[in-house]
Amino acid sequence: MMWWRKFEERLFYVLMIFSTASLVILLLVILLSIFLKGVPYLSWEMVSQTPKGGYYFGREGGILNAIVGSLYLSAGAVFLALVFSLPLALAMNIHMRTYKRTLHVIRFVLDLLWGIPSIVYGAFGFTLMIYLGIKASLLAGIITVAIFILPIMVRAMDEVMKNVPVTLLESAFSLGSTRTEVAFKVMLRQTLPGIITAVLLAFGRGIGDVASVLFTTGYTDNIPTSLFQQTATLPLAVFFQLGSPIPEVQNRAYAAAVILTLIILIISIATRLLGRGYNKTRIN
Amino acid sequence: MATTITYYKLRKIKDRIVSGWVKTMVGLVLLLPVVIAISLLSKSWLILGHSGLSELLFSSVWRPLAGEFGFWPFIISSVWVTFLGLIFTAPICLLSAIYLTQYGSKRLLGMMQPVIDILAGIPSVIYGVWGILLIVPAVGSFLAPLLGIETSGFSILAGGFVLAVMLIPFILNILIEIFRTVPRDLFEASLSLGASKWHTIKHVLLGKTFPGIISAFGLGLSRAFGETIAVLMVVGNVVAIPKTIFDPGYPLPALIANNYGEMLSIPMFDSALMFAALLLMAIVILFNIFSRWAIIHFEKKQ
Numbered sequence: 001m002m003w004w005r006k007f008e009e010r011l012f013y014v015l016m017i018f019s020t021a022s023l024v025i026l027l028l029v030i031l032l033s034i035f036l037k038g039v040p041y042l043s044w045e046m047v048s049q050t051p052k053g054g055y056y057f058g059r060e061g062g063i064l065n066a067i068v069g070s071l072y073l074s075a076g077a078v079f080l081a082l083v084f085s086l087p088l089a090l091a092m093n094i095h096m097r098t099y100k101r102t103l104h105v106i107r108f109v110l111d112l113l114w115g116i117p118s119i120v121y122g123a124f125g126f127t128l129m130i131y132l133g134i135k136a137s138l139l140a141g142i143i144t145v146a147i148f149i150l151p152i153m154v155r156a157m158d159e160v161m162k163n164v165p166v167t168l169l170e171s172a173f174s175l176g177s178t179r180t181e182v183a184f185k186v187m188l189r190q191t192l193p194g195i196i197t198a199v200l201l202a203f204g205r206g207i208g209d210v211a212s213v214l215f216t217t218g219y220t221d222n223i224p225t226s227l228f229q230q231t232a233t234l235p236l237a238v239f240f241q242l243g244s245p246i247p248e249v250q251n252r253a254y255a256a257a258v259i260l261t262l263i264i265l266i267i268s269i270a271t272r273l274l275g276r277g278y279n280k281t282r283i284n
Numbered sequence: 285m286a287t288t289i290t291y292y293k294l295r296k297i298k299d300r301i302v303s304g305w306v307k308t309m310v311g312l313v314l315l316l317p318v319v320i321a322i323s324l325l326s327k328s329w330l331i332l333g334h335s336g337l338s339e340l341l342f343s344s345v346w347r348p349l350a351g352e353f354g355f356w357p358f359i360i361s362s363v364w365v366t367f368l369g370l371i372f373t374a375p376i377c378l379l380s381a382i383y384l385t386q387y388g389s390k391r392l393l394g395m396m397q398p399v400i401d402i403l404a405g406i407p408s409v410i411y412g413v414w415g416i417l418l419i420v421p422a423v424g425s426f427l428a429p430l431l432g433i434e435t436s437g438f439s440i441l442a443g444g445f446v447l448a449v450m451l452i453p454f455i456l457n458i459l460i461e462i463f464r465t466v467p468r469d470l471f472e473a474s475l476s477l478g479a480s481k482w483h484t485i486k487h488v489l490l491g492k493t494f495p496g497i498i499s500a501f502g503l504g505l506s507r508a509f510g511e512t513i514a515v516l517m518v519v520g521n522v523v524a525i526p527k528t529i530f531d532p533g534y535p536l537p538a539l540i541a542n543n544y545g546e547m548l549s550i551p552m553f554d555s556a557l558m559f560a561a562l563l564l565m566a567i568v569i570l571f572n573i574f575s576r577w578a579i580i581h582f583e584k585k586q
Contacts, residue, residue, distance in 0.1 A: 016382060024399055179299055
């Protein structure tokens with residue numbers, strides 16, 4: 001049976017290398033197929049103009065409305081979520097640092113919230129919209145996306161803040177600082193790059209999600225000028241145009257997919273660079 | 285002296301206000317899942333009163349205009365797609381996680397991390413576009429003819445495949461975390477008794493982390509169940525109980541997403557879709573709780 005064991009060992013070794021390599025191959029295949037299909041249809045017109053008359057029959061125009069709409073939506077949602085998540089993360093790591101059991105419960109709830117699919121948030125946002133009496137609009141979308149990215153943001157910040165040495169906080173306390181001062185002058189300053197990373201992560205999630213905004217933002221060819229107007233978003237632009245029977249419109253969907261992928265790649269690289277800087281300046 | 289006292293008071297007041305703000309946020313977030321569940325439940329009350337829970341879940345007649353709402357075809361489609369996704373993704377995740385933590389160097393893991401992160405960051409609509417470009421034709425005009433089956437390619441199989449790729453970064457990250465926690469000396473004890481490296485991995489590593497592995501796939505499952513747009517784009521969206529994996533399906537999230545436009549005009553339809561969302565949330569939360577419980581249990585044992 002010795003030969004079998006040797007064979008098994010070799011076999012699994014090869015399989016392991018194969019599957020690890022397949023991760024890289026998969027990523028390359030996905031990016032390549034998106035770029036090869038979409039880049040030929042990419043033009044300056046695409047990113048600099050809103051849809052003109054007859055755009056959805058293949059005439060001229062671009063998807064500037066969706067690009068700007070997506071940026072507005074994600075930026076607004078990130079800002080709103082930050083107002084809630086930053087104090088929460090600070091509370092968990094300063095005010096409640098010693099309440100282990102409560103912390104367990106909070107982290108558990110946050111993880112549960114993270115696990116809820118975005119389409120459920122979309123449905124919830126929709127009911128919320130009706131209760132509040134607002135129509136499908138940029139504001140409704142911002143609220144929905146903010147709720148959806150909130151747990152992601154808090155958990156990402158929490159992970160960074162958890163690692164700040166207790167001694168650092170305690171020495172600040174022993175010098176007579178209040179909890180607020182420790183939170184904002186010590187904790188926040190120590191973990192700023194980590195917080196920015198969390199924000200970028202949430203921004204990327206927010207800009208790429210369709211299911212949560214499907215019900216709540218509507219869709220329009222104009223760039224929104226107020227919070228109460230409908231707005232187009234980039235992923236929805238990809239989705240809608242791909243469903244069109246006209247080839248020119250479909251091709252624009254592929255081009256829009258390239259733009260969305262590029263935005264996500266830029267965010268990803270920025271996050272990575274920040275993370276590196278953070279590791280260099282950290283005290284512990 | 286007076287200024288120091290007022291300054292001190294000011295700091296105190298500031299601290300009170302900020303602490304209050306901070307604690308309110310904690311309360312709000314703890315209430316959030318309850319609020320979501322209650323609002324969806326109140327919306328689906330209408331349909332629950334109209335046709336009872338068991339009929340909703342197990343009837344396979346879906347005629348919204350006639351007031352008949354059976355979710356069975358959608359539930360079955362969801363289960364099929366999720367199941368296929370997990371089957372495809374499991375070996376790749378396990379093998380790469382073992383390789384990256386046990387065989388590969390630290391540098392390799394460092395180099396692979398961005399790859400995993402980017403895979404995790406790609407929006408689901410992009411996965412959907414990729415599925416339409418590559419997977420659907422591959423299933424429709426390559427795999428199916430090979431087996432002598434007629435299909436458009438938009439099928440449960442395509443949905444499962446796209447889902448599998450989307451699940452890789454999610455499950456792989458958890459597995460890597462779990463495999464890292466296994467103490468080194470356990471490994472060395474096994475190796476010093478003459479067991480080969482693979483033998484040790486098979487019995488010590490996988491045996492020791494078994495609950496963790498199960499819960500990683502449980503979390504993956506709950507993520508897969510709620511995935512909407514990417515699956516919707518490649519799965520075909522036909523209301524029928526799929527017989528083979530080459531048939532089109534219609535998972536629950538796709539049902540909600542596709543019918544948004546029409547639902548507003550018919551209250552009962554609106555209520556049915558909210559019930560679908562509630563159902564989705566209930567299933568996902570159940571799997572989540574189970575998996576997290578398993579992980580906590582596993583950490584305690586370590």
